[in-house]
Amino acid sequence: MALATLVAAALLLLHADVCGAAMYKVGELDAWAAPPSTKPDVYVRWSKSRPFKLGDALFFLYPPSQDDAVQVTAKAFAACDVADPILSLDDGNSVFNLTAPGRVYFTSSKPGHCRKGQKLSVDVPTADGKFLAPSADDQAALKALQALPPAAAPTEALPSLSDSDDDDSAAASSLPRVAGSVLLGAAAALSVLVFL
Known part of the structure; x- marks a missing residue:
C-alpha cells in the first residue's frame, strides 16, 4: 500500500x-496556526498577494496534535461554523488541490482559532483567467474577513513548528x-x- x-x-x-x-505554503509562516493578535489578517494579506490558478495546491503545515485544516462552505466560513466541513485533514502536512474555479474557504476546527483569524479564502480563476462573480454567501464571507482588524506592528512572534532559534531561510521561505x-x-x- x-x-x-x-x-x-x-x-x-x-x-x-x-x-x-504551483504549491503554496499557506501564509509563508513556519506553521498554519491562529495568528498573533498583532497580525490577525496575515492569511488575508497572503492570499491577496498570490496569483492562484487551476491545478495549484495549498500546503498547510502544522503540528498534528495542535491543529488541523478544514475546507468549509462560504456560510460556515462567515460564521466560523466548523461542525460540518467539506473536507478535513489533520495529518500536519495537508495539501488541498485547487481543482475548480471559484472561491474556496479554509479554517481550523480547533476551538477559537477561526475567530482569531485562522481563516483563508482563495479565489481560483477559470482556465482563461477570469474570476467568477461572488455569490451572496461569498459576499457574507468577504464581509467577515473585512471585520478582522488590520495588522499592527508585530510584538508577538509568528507561529513556529520548532523550538529552535535556527533560521533556515530555505525552510522558512514559501514553496511557490x-x-x-x-x-x-x-x-x-x-x-x-x-x-x-
Whole structure:
C-alpha cells in the first residue's frame, strides 16, 4: 500500500510540474496556526498577494496534535461554523488541490482559532483567467474577513513548528514551486520502483 502511495505521489508531482502548477505554503509562516493578535489578517494579506490558478495546491503545515485544516462552505466560513466541513485533514502536512474555479474557504476546527483569524479564502480563476462573480454567501464571507482588524506592528512572534532559534531561510521561505523541487526526488523514487 505504501508503495502504491509513493508511486501515485510521484506521478502527481510529475503531472503538476508538467502542467506548470504551483504549491503554496499557506501564509509563508513556519506553521498554519491562529495568528498573533498583532497580525490577525496575515492569511488575508497572503492570499491577496498570490496569483492562484487551476491545478495549484495549498500546503498547510502544522503540528498534528495542535491543529488541523478544514475546507468549509462560504456560510460556515462567515460564521466560523466548523461542525460540518467539506473536507478535513489533520495529518500536519495537508495539501488541498485547487481543482475548480471559484472561491474556496479554509479554517481550523480547533476551538477559537477561526475567530482569531485562522481563516483563508482563495479565489481560483477559470482556465482563461477570469474570476467568477461572488455569490451572496461569498459576499457574507468577504464581509467577515473585512471585520478582522488590520495588522499592527508585530510584538508577538509568528507561529513556529520548532523550538529552535535556527533560521533556515530555505525552510522558512514559501514553496511557490515545490512540485519542481520535489520532482527530482520523486523521479528517483519512481526509477527505483521501475528497477524492482
